[in-house]
Amino acid sequence: MSVKQRVIRIIAEQALLSPSDVSLDSTLDELGIDSLGIVESLFAIEEEFDISVPFNANSPADSDFDISSVSAIIDGIEKLINE
Amino acid sequence: MKQVVITGAGTINAMGHSVPETLRSMREGQCHIGQLDIRDVDRLDIQIGGQVRGFDAEGRFNRQQISLYDRFTQFTLVAAREAITQSGLEFSGELAAKSGVVLGTAGGGVSTWDDNYRLVYEERKSRVHPFVVPKLMNNAAASHVSMEWNLKGPSFTVATACASSNHAMAQAFAMVQSGVSLAMITGGSESMLCFGGVKAWEGLRVMSHDACRPFSANRNGMVQGEGAGIFVFEEFNHAKSRGADILAEVVGMGMSSDAADIVMPSKQGAARAISQALKNSRLDRDEIGYINAHGTGTVANDKTECAAVADVFGPHADQLMISSTKSMHGHLIGGTGAIELLACIMALREGVIAPTVGYEEPDPECALDVVPNEARDAKVNVTLSNAFAFGGMNAVLALRKV
Numbered sequence: 001m002s003v004k005q006r007v008i009r010i011i012a013e014q015a016l017l018s019p020s021d022v023s024l025d026s027t028l029d030e031l032g033i034d035s036l037g038i039v040e041s042l043f044a045i046e047e048e049f050d051i052s053v054p055f056n057a058n059s060p061a062d063s064d065f066d067i068s069s070v071s072a073i074i075d076g077i078e079k080l081i082n083e
Numbered sequence: 084m085k086q087v088v089i090t091g092a093g094t095i096n097a098m099g100h101s102v103p104e105t106l107r108s109m110r111e112g113q114c115h116i117g118q119l120d121i122r123d124v125d126r127l128d129i130q131i132g133g134q135v136r137g138f139d140a141e142g143r144f145n146r147q148q149i150s151l152y153d154r155f156t157q158f159t160l161v162a163a164r165e166a167i168t169q170s171g172l173e174f175s176g177e178l179a180a181k182s183g184v185v186l187g188t189a190g191g192g193v194s195t196w197d198d199n200y201r202l203v204y205e206e207r208k209s210r211v212h213p214f215v216v217p218k219l220m221n222n223a224a225a226s227h228v229s230m231e232w233n234l235k236g237p238s239f240t241v242a243t244a245c246a247s248s249n250h251a252m253a254q255a256f257a258m259v260q261s262g263v264s265l266a267m268i269t270g271g272s273e274s275m276l277c278f279g280g281v282k283a284w285e286g287l288r289v290m291s292h293d294a295c296r297p298f299s300a301n302r303n304g305m306v307q308g309e310g311a312g313i314f315v316f317e318e319f320n321h322a323k324s325r326g327a328d329i330l331a332e333v334v335g336m337g338m339s340s341d342a343a344d345i346v347m348p349s350k351q352g353a354a355r356a357i358s359q360a361l362k363n364s365r366l367d368r369d370e371i372g373y374i375n376a377h378g379t380g381t382v383a384n385d386k387t388e389c390a391a392v393a394d395v396f397g398p399h400a401d402q403l404m405i406s407s408t409k410s411m412h413g414h415l416i417g418g419t420g421a422i423e424l425l426a427c428i429m430a431l432r433e434g435v436i437a438p439t440v441g442y443e444e445p446d447p448e449c450a451l452d453v454v455p456n457e458a459r460d461a462k463v464n465v466t467l468s469n470a471f472a473f474g475g476m477n478a479v480l481a482l483r484k485v
Contacts, residue, residue, distance in 0.1 A: 039213040040150070046210060 003081065006048060007074050014041045024071040031070075038067065045073075051080045086319035087259045088485065089330040089428070090172070090266075093165025095158050096310030096422050097133035097412050101165055105412075105422070106429050109437040110458050114411050116295060116306050123278045129290045132276050133308030133413025151214050152227065153192035154274040158311035158418075159224035160231065163268060167232055170315040171327060172266060174233045181264050183236035184225045185255045186313075187247030187271030189417030190280065191240075192219030197279035228268055228313075236264050245377070247271050247417030248312065249470035249478035252424070253336035255316045256480070265318050270421035272311030281307065287346070289381050295414070297378035297407035297439050298385050298453040300446035305379045308413025312421025331431050332483045334465070335364025341475025348384050348471050353377075353391035356477035360467060361395070364481040369399050371481075372463025373430045375423045376453075377471045378407020378439065379414055386448040388469065393451070404461065406439040406454040420470040424480065427466040431484040436461050 001009075005019070012019040015031040022031065028038055035057065042053050053076075054064040066072040094101065097115035098108035108115060118124075119132045140149060140157050152160070174182055195218045202208040217223060222240040229238050237258060241251040248271025255269035275281070284290055284307060291304035322329055337359025341352030361368055377388055385407075393400045408426050415422055426437040435458050442455035464484045471477045 036213070043210065043213050 003078050004074050007045065007077055008070065010044045010048060011041055011070060014044070022070060024069070026070050028067060045077060049077060049081055051077070053080065085260050085262055087256050087316055087333045088319050088322050089314050089333060090317045090322050090327040091166035091168070091170030091315035092330060092425060092428060093162035093169070094310065094312045094422060094425060095135060095138070095161045096312070096415065097135055097308055100138070100161070102425060105425055108411060109408060109426055109429060110435050112411070112438045112440050112457055114440050116413050119276060119281070121277055127278065127281050128285050129281055129292060131293070131306055132281070133306065134276050135310055150212070151218055153195045153218050153223060155188060155192060155272045155311070156224040156227055158274060158309070159186065159272040159313065160227060162270065162272070162311040162313040163228045163232070166313045166315050167268065170317065171325070172315060178265055179233045179235050181236045182234050182266040182268070183238040183258070183264060184228045184234050184268045185237070185239060185241065185251045185258070186225045186228070186269065187241045187243070187249070187251035187417045187420070188221055188224065188273055189242055189244045189247050190273060190275050191221035192223060193275045193280045194277040195219035197277045200279070224272055232268070234268060242417065243476040243478070244472035244474055245414065245416055245419060246470035246472035246476050246478045249420035249468065249480055250338065250476070252314065252316070252420065252480055253338055253478050256333045256336055259316050259318050265321050267316045268313060269316055270311065270313040271418040273416045273418035274309045275416060276307060276309045291380060294441045295380040295410045296441040296443060297376065297380045297410050298389070298446060298449040299442045300444035302380045302382065302385065305381055305409070306413045308409070308415045310412070310415055310422060311418055312425060314421070314424065329485045331428050332485050333480065334366065334483045335360055335481045337361070337363055337479045339477045341477070343475055345475070346473050348387040349475060350387050350390045350394065352475055352477055353388060353469070353471050354394045356479045357391060357395045357467065357469065360479040360481045366465060366481060368396050370465045371396070371399070371403055371467055372461065373427070373436055373466045374403060374405040375426045375466065375468040376405050376407040377469045378409055380407070380409060384471065386446070388471065389449040389451050400451060404436050404452050404454050404459070406437055408437050410440040420468060420478070420480070424468050424482070427468050427482045430463050430466050431482060434460055434462050
């Protein structure tokens with residue numbers, strides 16, 4: 001399974017949706033994932049890929065990690081895996 | 084001063100998953116202490132407890148809820164549902180604004196601490212689930228009750244070790260009595276029956292390897308239990324005007340601090356709490372028919388408690404009944420007073436006194452009528468429920484028949 005598919009599976013599970021309902025341009029807000037849900041999704045992603053995601057829940061906009069859409073999250077994770 | 088009544092009761096504990104099941108076990112004098120079924124039990128010196136059996140958390144809560152609910156919160160929500168359903172109350176408008184939740188627990192999410200320490204220390208994991216803090220915090224159970232039933236008034240959690248739920252209920256009583264609240268959800272819960280929880284208690288060497296035998300000369304220590312007991316305390320006129328079934332009246336409470344020793348009980352401290360409860364309730368000591376004892380089954384507690392009762396009640400101490408139901412459900416630590424209040428309600432409503440089971444040999448230092456081994460039919464109008472905690476903090480509640 002590709003990184004993209006694995007991330008979408010984690011986000012879909014958090015949103016209680018099927019992976020086919022998660023489009024790349026969706027925002028987490030549109031998918032019904034709240035602030036606690038974001039932190040839980042990032043935890044699942046860190047566990048899945050054994051990486052550390054630089055996300056600060058105090059001030060998401062100032063984080064080094066872009067969570068503005070599903071595709072932004074996938075890009076960020078691919079970058080972290082390649083580092 | 085308002086009158087305070089109980090209009091709902093709920094529980095889950097080793098004796099049963101509801102109030103009717105629990106009272107049936109108490110009437111039948113069944114001991115529900117047994118072999119612990121927990122991870123790494125073979126590495127424990129103490130392997131018995133009053134464990135809740137057959138509890139299907141997955142069947143009662145969804146996955147998201149389970150990720151946020153420690154076992155002590157799960158027990159609390161199950162018991163709260165039974166109590167609030169029985170009361171018939173629905174919280175909205177002014178009632179919601181003036182009703183809150185005050186619960187007792189000593190340890191809060193002990194198994195959440197335990198599971199996650201295990202992950203990082205034993206399994207060398209570098210991160211834990213993000214909900215660990217909201218899951219383990221001591222006020223988690225009270226918060227989830229407030230969210231589930233829209234309770235917007237004063238809400239918090241009280242921690243006074245083994246007296247936690249009696250202190251919580253004393254506080255809830257004071258809030259309704261003073262008019263601050265129309266109704267309060269109160270009681271407590273505990274779930275320490277995990278490896279770390281039992282291991283910690285082992286260290287004190289006050290635990291029994293075989294049974295909890297309160298007041299018996301051959302008693303050899305306490306046995307832990309787990310579960311929750313939740314009640315609805317309501318202002319009398321509010322309850323009466325809506326035709327609620329009133330289970331009992333809460334007539335008063337007494338609280339004291341020994342200011343003496345961090346673990347040894349004090350006769351004077353216990354006696355002052357009992358006397359305060361009588362004074363606060365404007366009761367004559369001869370009116371008390373039954374006392375649900377703290378009765379832990381340790382040498383120190385039971386003789387100290389009997390001496391305190393003898394001091395306060397004088398000749399009437401030989402007329403009243405005093406039993407410890409911990410012999411059947413174990414010591415629920417911060418939740419224990421809440422389960423034990425059920426024995427008081429049973430005495431008042433059904434005229435049945437729950438026994439002290441496992442009683443084998445009279446102890447001259449506990450020479451009171453401890454209702455040994457078999458429940459007894461008796462008419463009582465007023466009962467007390469004692470709780471005396473480590474740290475010397477004591478709370479006693481007085482209930483009257485309605």
